[in-house]
Amino acid sequence: MTQRPALLIMQRHLAPLTAFLESQYDVYRFWEGPPREAEHDIQALVVAGEFPLDTHLVESLPNLRLIACFTSGYDGIDVDWCRARGLAVTHAPGVNHEDVADHALGLILAARRQIAAGDRALRAGGWTADSKLITPSMKGQRLGVVGLGAIGEAVARRGEAFRMQVGWWGPRDKEAPWPRAETLEALARDSDVLVVACRAEDDNRGLISREVIEALGPQGLLVNVARGQLVDETALIAALRDGRLGQAALDVFEDEPTDAARWAGVPNTVLTPHTGGATTEAVQGMLMLLMQNLAAAFAGEPLKTPVKTEARVQGLGARGEGQGMGQASKTGPRP
């Protein structure tokens, strides 16, 4: 082992973290080649939680102790599998849910008030003296929120500022100022705008199915700021192409980065490159939690923000006291 603990950063877009991490750790970067020479040194992986964890790699690192998610979400990681191998998992909860909600409203307005399409049309010379683009008022549009966790509540509150009429659905009831629909399909049927704001789990892949999409219908707008896997993307594209769904505004995709060619000719879409939670301020907050979790792990102290309260943190001489996430689990349904 070297003097300083060694880390391995998994995703290329996390490369800017290197400068911060190198002040205290030896840093390896997966995309520069498998770190065979450091197999025995690497004690932590730094990952973006939306990407599937490479379990073969994990098993090839005998001294690995920690999977440190830079993000809030950790849906790419099988936490039970990690726990069974004595690996702790940390993440960055409670940092960017308001930013994600801001982005959701930006997507709703960009789609409903034709801001993205209007911008495109104007630049292409499509604004003429005899044309006038009329868009629907936000007032009274029915906003259906799927998953009333921290993000969903923040979306709902903002929707009210735009005079939208809020409803929601999640698998478990909870106290809320807005009515809960009996089923997801009922929510979609009774909504003009459906925002997916729930956590991605193993058992809710494709939650926004063809049936839900068709219930939302030819005038409806589907917004996804959660995870791509929650939506049956193939069904979504087909429904947009033949008008069974009105519009879609997506910040997340089945595969990321999504292939631009997949969306060529798919009408009535606004597409952003998973920027919802990626604000300067949120990234700073996530970096701080990452550094704190790494420091705690290597000092044998309690982790700052481990995943799941019930998970014992093994092999690090401490038990994780879940913050944020435990609270989110209580208040936020996980459809």
Added chain:
Amino acid sequence: MTQRPALLIMQRHLAPLTAFLESQYDVYRFWEGPPREAEHDIQALVVAGEFPLDTHLVESLPNLRLIACFTSGYDGIDVDWCRARGLAVTHAPGVNHEDVADHALGLILAARRQIAAGDRALRAGGWTADSKLITPSMKGQRLGVVGLGAIGEAVARRGEAFRMQVGWWGPRDKEAPWPRAETLEALARDSDVLVVACRAEDDNRGLISREVIEALGPQGLLVNVARGQLVDETALIAALRDGRLGQAALDVFEDEPTDAARWAGVPNTVLTPHTGGATTEAVQGMLMLLMQNLAAAFAGEPLKTPVKTEARVQGLGARGEGQGMGQASKTGPRP
């Protein structure tokens, strides 16, 4: 004169009104050629208030009695000049200020959270595994509202829902929950986002001058949902080109429709074709007021929504009781 009163619609984009107006009036359309044969029949003009009124035409119509603005704004019309000639002027106040405010927030989010640019980049294949677009959080951004009338207040309330810090300026102080800056330049200097929401008047052309634009600065975003003439557009474009201004999001322009070529290569802009107040619901409300004002004028009854309380409506056998606009004058500063 014909049995039914005759109207002349001035702007092509108002052509869809024809179907409604023809149920009760003979309708002429200016762009189909000057209505020489009906010069003595035409008693009202139907106009979009942002376009300069053709005074030569007005003087060629001896029986003209009413200038009926379809819109809320009537900055293209010299009301005193009309009054001196016995012409009443009506408009459609209080119908779409909330829609305009919605659009302003849509523009702010589209620009700040890079929704329009992100959409363009993604479609062009610019989202790759090693790229990550980071945008500023809305939280704590300073929102400066120029003109705290109905639109300005609605913008300010929405800004608070996004955790922005609101300030404003108008030439006259008024009670408000937000601090008033001493000068427009001070507001610009102390704002991250400056939203132009005031009425256009003869004396505030170019209000957003080069000095104001530079005070807003290289990180600042200028949003205009009011009127193009309020902004020195040449200075704006120059400042965007050389980075003295950060971003601009514009729904209104010096000339409308604006020439797409004018904006080619001007960086960091979001441009929409004057759609802020043009919602389906607002257009219905404006149409209702138009029909009511026309009916009242030809029945010799008080006009529903004449411009300015102090203006006597001459030649129509009634005095206008200003609604909405008179109130707006009291509560809304007119910088």
